[in-house]
Amino acid sequence: MVRGATMNLQLIRSATVRLDFGNHTFLIDPYLADRFSRPSYAGISQNPLVALPFSVSEILAGVETVIISHRHSDHFDPAAQSAIPKGMPLISQAEDEPEIRKLGFEDIHPISQKLRWKGIDIQRVIGKHGSGAVLVVWHNKVGNWHNKVVHYDNKVVNQAPHV
Secondary structure, three states: OOOOOOEEEEEEEOOEEEEEEOOEEEEEOOOOOOOOOEOOOOOOOOEOOOOOOOOHHHHHOOOOEEEOOOOOOOOOOHHHHHHOOOOOOEEEEHHHHHHHHHOOOOOEEEEOOEEEEOOEEEEEEEEOOOOHHHHHHHHHHHOOEEEEEEEEOOEEEEEOOOO
């Protein structure tokens, strides 16, 4: 393990985050569609609502691993599925592995509870879309999400989900 590892967390858009941590670069929840190119989630406007701040090639430059918290289209959209090299390592929920593999990805590392990846411990944490009446509506619509907590050299990075 590397002592004194630095971390840089860069919000790209929505749930999409680039994480430089422990000398490794992760892309988390890639939503790479062009502005207004996807269906509306609320029936108001096409999505995504804002353009990417960088080109897809700039976003993917230097990324060595992709983390997919769950397979909702605003966390792993068709544009990302097309742009990410099929041989790039992907970390996903264990139950999502078969569907991701059907998309042609070859190097999938499912996480049921905890995964050690290149000296970094990644722990799965269950989450829900809201609470009370909101939870009932959202759960029936989109189900649970699963956050990943990254541990490295006694430091914790909690990648908060986009809900």
